[in-house]
Amino acid sequence: MKKLLVLSTALTAVSFAAQADVTVMSWGGAYTKSQVEAYHKPFTAATGINVISVDSDNPAPQIKTQVEAGNVSIDVGDVEYADAIRLCDEGMLEPIGMDVLPAGADGTPAADDFLPGAVTDCAVATIVFSTVYGYDNTKFPDAKPTTMADFFDTTKFPGKRGLRKGAKANLEMALMADGVPAADVYATLGTPEGVDRAFAKLDTIKSDVIWWEAGAQPPQLLADGEVLMSTAYNGRLFAAAVAEGKPFTTVWDGQVYEYDLFVIPKGAPNKDAAMEFVKFATSTQALADQAAWIAYGPARKSSGALVGMYNDGKTEMAPYMPTSAANLGNALASSYEFWVDHDGELNDRFNAWLASN
Template identity: 45%
Template sequence: MIVSNISRLLASLITTITCFVLTSTVAVAVEESITVASWGGAYEKVSKEAYFDSFEEATGIKVNIAAFNGGLAQIRVQVDSGHVRWDVIDIESQDGIIGCDEGLLELLDGIELPDGPDGSSAEEDFLKGAITDCTVSHITWSTVIAFNTESFKSNPPNSTKDFFDLEKYPGKRGIRRTPEVNLEIALMADNVPIEDIYDTLSTDEGIERAFAKLDSVKDSLIIWETGAHPPQLLADEEVVMTTVFNGRVFDAQILENQPFEIIWDGQVRDFSRWAIVANTPNLENAMKFVQHTALSSSQAAFANRMSYGPARRSAWSLVQDHIPTGIDMRPHMPTHPNNSKNVLISDAEWWADHKDELTERFSTWLSN
């Protein structure tokens, strides 16, 4: 009887220890992975090569990738439900401000960002506006207009105005399903100076003016949502011109030999930013990821694969040749002097204040 009781006690103890070990192992496995929401396609591939793989190698923390097309809807559902599945998101500037104000994103005021290779502090080295309460930028990018050269073999378009000139340049146009950029380029094409765009949009008359200009091409529009879609529209000759993220055009030109050209006139420049979803159970590892991508070497690794510029100055000297093909990357950057003669810097604060009302107005306009 005594032996039997001891056996049962030992068996119970072994079971308890086994369960503890298994539970601990599962906990460690969860802690040693993060989920990063990215934009898919070529952009996601480059992000993996420049950021995710090197982070895994440096830390041993696995990066799982989730598909993301922007906005805050999916993040809001996760935070409000208490079931946060994403840890880090690659977010647009105005959404970073709105998400921070709504408590959907973690405050990053305590994060220690790495110094530049020259010893400069992150605060000195990052471009103006690149760091906010809840975000840290990793690239600069632009929405540009691109066209298929097969559609215009002589006298090709070269300005924002040409995008709206259906008589001179007939054919379908592509625009993104958001009011951002579309309202700005409409006013540019309607002769509003770059420096007056947001002051004009701050008036009822300015909003009406922008939508009136969009009305002039409405029947010729095809709407896109994902970054990979505009180059495909051009390649399939569904459109002759489209707004598009500049890096997507570069990839199509260089890697796929597509006959596309960029119109740099009127480019709308912005940052892509890392933000951490509020209440993530993996906050410490998410912070480590943001710190890793803030390294000048990490940002240059991205810029040497896709034509988006680094968000910190010290990384620029590290931007040289395209890793897959060896061509010089610098002339293809939106920040290169030759491409920066008529640039609008997107006003994220303005859009954070006006996004909801103008998104509703834009959606109604599209559906009518």
């Protein structure tokens, strides 16, 4: 309560027109629920400002469309790193910057408290998430998949696979499944031969793939038995397994991890309130609180010590985090530099490949 009173007092200095609502566009499902519990509700309690949630399969394209049309209806968007950089470079976002962000709860300046690269000119990271793959362990009475190579091995493990409909993460995982060490993935993918190699590996399972676009789909595909294994966001698999009791196992080998970040679209109707929301949501306690609702690592160092149990009061969260030492044995940090430079050409090739026989 003391924390809320201090924040409320500080925020009274900002003039908000009739306590305007803040509209936040995010990815839906268990992820948005974690944001509502950790950010939205406490922010409203501290400021009196209502937070409206809007779901999207990917907020970045909608932000671009709204800004280009001069008809912006959202105040804050949750986007992936490469999209944050690209949108900022294209002038689609309001500047934020490190200097406006609060220090950590232990007094550490924001510049030293956020993880490396977590704050850019126009975006502030909230979580570290990863793309992994999972399976229903009741479908594997004997040998179980343990590596990324197993995901692509339809001889040893025959059955349908679920993959996100897009180039990102799929190309990296294909190369790792084909024997490329994680440390060499982007050097390999940066060559025509490496791109050919990734698509050749995808060719080996193309006829067995069911494509997904929304984060909620992979757990449902697994639960319905439509796929034997599926790539997914690690937090979605955690929510299905722990919160819903599904018999799902996450395979961390070959995980591709990255930040998700908050941005404010250029021309946001409630820019000042949006800025206060971003500052609140990326504070030490708020980021730690989110980790009690979903298995994504907080983007602040000072939040780490505050991460404890899941909200069920009995599940220790650390082993389910992408950044847990046990889960980083063969992990790949997604390269935003690579995807900023190559997103267009590789997705064009991916779409052409997808449409081909």
